[in-house]
Amino acid sequence: xxxxxxxxxxxxxxxxxxxxxxxxxxxxxxxxxxxxxxxxxxxxxxxxxxxxxxxxxxxxxxxxxxxxxxxxxxxxxxxxxxxxxxxxxxxxxxxxxxxxxxxxxxxxxxxxxxxxxxxxxxxxxxxxxxxxxxxxxxxxxxxxxxxxxxxxxxxxxxxxxxxxxxxxxxxxxxxxxxxxxxxxxxxxxxxxxxxxxxxxxxxxxxxxxxxxxxxxxxxxxxxxxxxxxxxxxxxxxxxxxxxxxxxxxxxxxxxxxxxxxxxxxxxxxxxxxxxxxxxxxxxxxxxxxxxxxxxxxxxxxxxxxxxxx
Amino acid sequence: xxxxxxxxxxxxxxxxxxxxxxxxxxxxxxxxxxxxxxxxxxxxxxxxxxxxxxxxxxxxxxxxxxxxxxxxxxxxxxxxxxxxxxxxxxxxxxxxxxxxxxxxxxxxxxxxxxxxxxxxxxxxxxxxxxxxxxxxxxxxxxxxxxxxxxxxxxxxxxxxxxxxxxxxxxxxxxxxxxxxxxxxxxxxxxxxxxxxxxxxxxxxxxxxxxxxxxxxxxxxxxxxxxxxxxxxxxxxxxxxxxxxxxxxxxxxxxxxxxxxxxxxxxxxxxxxxxxxxxxxxxxxxxxxxxxxxxxxxxxxxxxxxxxxx
Amino acid sequence: xxxxxxxxxxxxxxxxxxxxxxxxxxxxxxxxxxxxxxxxxxxxxxxxxxxxxxxxxxxxxxxxxxxxxxxxxxxxxxxxxxxxxxxxxxxxxxxxxxxxxxxxxxxxxxxxxxxxxxxxxxxxxxxxxxxxxxxxxxxxxxxxxxxxxxxxxxxxxxxxxxxxxxxxxxxxxxxxxxxxxxxxxxxxxxxxxxxxxxxxxxxxxxxxxxxxxxxxxxxxxxxxxxxxxxxxxxxxxxxxxxxxxxxxxxxxxxxxxxxxxxxxxxxxxxxxxxxxxxxxxxxxxxxxxxxxxxxxxxxxxxxxxxxxx
Numbered sequence: 001x002x003x004x005x006x007x008x009x010x011x012x013x014x015x016x017x018x019x020x021x022x023x024x025x026x027x028x029x030x031x032x033x034x035x036x037x038x039x040x041x042x043x044x045x046x047x048x049x050x051x052x053x054x055x056x057x058x059x060x061x062x063x064x065x066x067x068x069x070x071x072x073x074x075x076x077x078x079x080x081x082x083x084x085x086x087x088x089x090x091x092x093x094x095x096x097x098x099x100x101x102x103x104x105x106x107x108x109x110x111x112x113x114x115x116x117x118x119x120x121x122x123x124x125x126x127x128x129x130x131x132x133x134x135x136x137x138x139x140x141x142x143x144x145x146x147x148x149x150x151x152x153x154x155x156x157x158x159x160x161x162x163x164x165x166x167x168x169x170x171x172x173x174x175x176x177x178x179x180x181x182x183x184x185x186x187x188x189x190x191x192x193x194x195x196x197x198x199x200x201x202x203x204x205x206x207x208x209x210x211x212x213x214x215x216x217x218x219x220x221x222x223x224x225x226x227x228x229x230x231x232x233x234x235x236x237x238x239x240x241x242x243x244x245x246x247x248x249x250x251x252x253x254x255x256x257x258x259x260x261x262x263x264x265x266x267x268x269x270x271x272x273x274x275x276x277x278x279x280x281x282x283x284x285x286x287x288x289x290x291x292x293x294x295x296x297x298x299x300x301x302x303x304x305x306x307x308x309x
Numbered sequence: 310x311x312x313x314x315x316x317x318x319x320x321x322x323x324x325x326x327x328x329x330x331x332x333x334x335x336x337x338x339x340x341x342x343x344x345x346x347x348x349x350x351x352x353x354x355x356x357x358x359x360x361x362x363x364x365x366x367x368x369x370x371x372x373x374x375x376x377x378x379x380x381x382x383x384x385x386x387x388x389x390x391x392x393x394x395x396x397x398x399x400x401x402x403x404x405x406x407x408x409x410x411x412x413x414x415x416x417x418x419x420x421x422x423x424x425x426x427x428x429x430x431x432x433x434x435x436x437x438x439x440x441x442x443x444x445x446x447x448x449x450x451x452x453x454x455x456x457x458x459x460x461x462x463x464x465x466x467x468x469x470x471x472x473x474x475x476x477x478x479x480x481x482x483x484x485x486x487x488x489x490x491x492x493x494x495x496x497x498x499x500x501x502x503x504x505x506x507x508x509x510x511x512x513x514x515x516x517x518x519x520x521x522x523x524x525x526x527x528x529x530x531x532x533x534x535x536x537x538x539x540x541x542x543x544x545x546x547x548x549x550x551x552x553x554x555x556x557x558x559x560x561x562x563x564x565x566x567x568x569x570x571x572x573x574x575x576x577x578x579x580x581x582x583x584x585x586x587x588x589x590x591x592x593x594x595x596x597x598x599x600x601x602x603x604x605x606x607x608x609x610x611x612x613x614x615x616x617x618x
Numbered sequence: 619x620x621x622x623x624x625x626x627x628x629x630x631x632x633x634x635x636x637x638x639x640x641x642x643x644x645x646x647x648x649x650x651x652x653x654x655x656x657x658x659x660x661x662x663x664x665x666x667x668x669x670x671x672x673x674x675x676x677x678x679x680x681x682x683x684x685x686x687x688x689x690x691x692x693x694x695x696x697x698x699x700x701x702x703x704x705x706x707x708x709x710x711x712x713x714x715x716x717x718x719x720x721x722x723x724x725x726x727x728x729x730x731x732x733x734x735x736x737x738x739x740x741x742x743x744x745x746x747x748x749x750x751x752x753x754x755x756x757x758x759x760x761x762x763x764x765x766x767x768x769x770x771x772x773x774x775x776x777x778x779x780x781x782x783x784x785x786x787x788x789x790x791x792x793x794x795x796x797x798x799x800x801x802x803x804x805x806x807x808x809x810x811x812x813x814x815x816x817x818x819x820x821x822x823x824x825x826x827x828x829x830x831x832x833x834x835x836x837x838x839x840x841x842x843x844x845x846x847x848x849x850x851x852x853x854x855x856x857x858x859x860x861x862x863x864x865x866x867x868x869x870x871x872x873x874x875x876x877x878x879x880x881x882x883x884x885x886x887x888x889x890x891x892x893x894x895x896x897x898x899x900x901x902x903x904x905x906x907x908x909x910x911x912x913x914x915x916x917x918x919x920x921x922x923x924x925x926x927x
Binding site (some may be wrong): 043 | 339344345347348365366371372373376377379382383576577578579584595598599601
């Protein structure tokens, strides 16, 4: 029996290095597999999605992933603004959806919502983003992209730039990276620095620096992970405009990077990466999106099949 | 040829006891069938849904049911608030949808809408709730649950409590029960009593009492069917609050019930059944939801396959 | 290799007569094919839809078509009013969706949007309506209906009536008809006459008359193509009411038509065709809707299969 069979995926913190590598290997297998063979992995299985906070891209990535495996999907794309709620409790909604499907995907604004859902669900639950810190399938996708594109993770120098305070993606990524021997350089405006309490558990296992100047380590990075800076996070607009320009990755900053560095972004991207960069060989954010489909398929394939695939 | 082949399911009043039992037997078969064999029952078939009144649970139940049978679904989840209408007549919308699918599911606020749809549709129509009285697949699900959990329907004492005036579920349930030899005890606040004109046809074939006191027959019931009481039905809030408490099923009321009684609810549930009750052996409303998937699958399997399955 | 393999379908102007006939022949084949064989044509393939302008009927037609071929569909039904946008560029949205699917369907308000999408997409793009002029799959459906119902297209006299100024359907239809030897009679209120600049390229290859009087050529037509006239297009309501009645096709006008003429309409229909007409043998707009499913299936079958099907 594989270790992921019928298992909930709530936090990337629950996964050790070996487990991450098992998922990555499964994703590699999915990529290489003949399309007809892929279709057997979840044939006749149903993915149920419950999005209490809309996220079209994450939802479509899961739907595309289960379709790749021969399964189907159904659910509620935006519960908050739909009629679906009618005052029903999260527990009841999850119980009902777990009756209609073989695997559940949940996105919710509250911390702890996914773990709670997993407790009441009769089917395995995958957290598709919850609260301020957890987005395990994004972190799996991000690390797989690094492994796939750089052929390794250990030993790399990884810059993470943008809004480090509010992006749940960043925290999941850092927790995943803490399993590896990497050097992390965090760059953000002063007001968007990482929340120390949210990385308390890994502050000894992950070596990182903090800076407001993106150029400080730029020429030394193997991976540059860019996230969006939202205007509304700033107390006043002038402060935002001052900061904004310095975090836009364009061809000028790219020239200062190593030739074999790669640039990632969880998407959607606004203007924090110039579209000029898209055509360069460093740009790998669209590959990253594609790997998101394969890593989610791999994870669901492992969860649904006792002996793997 | 099975009697349901290509047949419309508009009202539970159109089904006699033998026909109900045929559906129940088919549902039992679906439950026992190997998942791969199930997938052959509607392979390549398409369910088209038209919801003029949103009902996420009913829609998902149908979608899960056709997916179970290897089919797929498409349609409009909320026509009223969507752009779909553009002033098109119900007849045209139904005709177009019957071109896109092999079987149609319709939910509509108006009485008679489903029968009208069946007349203009080139494909069989299933009523997923219409007007004030009709919800045949809910009634089928409810009776199947009773048969499955109590091993019989005839001879049972069945309490129905809550809003008996406005809930279409209740009327369909009563019409279905009129085919059986049961004793029904209706309990509701005075202002939410059953509409006599809506059960006129069965007043001689169904033996029932009416009361405002839930405890009157409680210790004698085999089945307690609970429905939601909506605050907005009451002329003033004080009236509501006075009534509300007495219809909440909690562990205290449960203790007065027979040990082998079962509690049902069409869901969603607000606070009319305390969550304490969920863990008791009497609570069968989540099983009921699951049987809804199987009975809908059974019905569609019979409709789509000339010689049954 | 068939000429449509992995090809974008952006404008009907890109298709010559022979290519149109190839699609029509493929649609005939789809119609005749055993349902199980159809299911093999796009087995395991995913259609991704991006509707920046909602169009339930066109979307459902594509979804029904891919389901007919054994494929599945996912996407965004109404991007403008959804959370999907988050300021992301069309290019990025298209790139991401092309990762999630094997074929893309795009509906957009802007002229040129589909051609742009095709340039950035890694998968073939089908234009499901863009800007003021382009709706190629509607034109293919319309011409196939004429060929199917009249057994030919060349030599026919075709009337097109209604809003000829704003309906993109009309322009695509005219461009498609310009490949054939037909006589076209355009009828519209003065304020809704065809835009000369939009048919500039075909004004020499298509022979047509313009009139405000629907009865002028009515008795001579083989095909009458009716489109909706929208009240809001008129400067004042009186002008609208004056015009409106004369363009309603009822049994009275029908009597003036040839016995073997056919009436088409892209649907949805409001009151521009009386429902009395539905039962006459001239009414073919519901057949037309059905052929829309088959022609879209044919087109996707050709695009997805190197050696056709």
